[in-house]
Amino acid sequence: MSLTDVAAPAGVVVGRVEDVPPGEGRAFVADGVQIAVFRLRDGSLHATQAACPHAGGPLADGQTDVDVLVCPLHQYAYRWGDGASTSGAAPIRVYPVREEDGALVVTL
Numbered sequence: 001m002s003l004t005d006v007a008a009p010a011g012v013v014v015g016r017v018e019d020v021p022p023g024e025g026r027a028f029v030a031d032g033v034q035i036a037v038f039r040l041r042d043g044s045l046h047a048t049q050a051a052c053p054h055a056g057g058p059l060a061d062g063q064t065d066v067d068v069l070v071c072p073l074h075q076y077a078y079r080w081g082d083g084a085s086t087s088g089a090a091p092i093r094v095y096p097v098r099e100e101d102g103a104l105v106v107t108l
């Protein structure tokens, strides 16, 4: 078996890393699914569903830190790792996201 025999992880290219300024999020559509992609100031990438489950707030406009995303409408917070709410809301979906040659690749 050679390295070329190893299949690359599946994913959908949604944009370029530079489309998401450090410390911010942006909304994208991946295979018809609305998602939000975040680039934290430490360089890490995260992807979530685009709409907050509480009342549809635009999560891409939320505040971020290394642990959580905070919805801009009513400040419910969600953990990056599993999407669980730390403030009593329903969880959000989180998606694996990676950078490949400058492209943002999300696995749905």
Ligand code: FES
Binding pocket: 052, 053, 054, 055, 056, 057, 071, 072, 073, 074, 075, 076
């Ligand atoms: S819409 Fe997100 S907390 Fe209310």
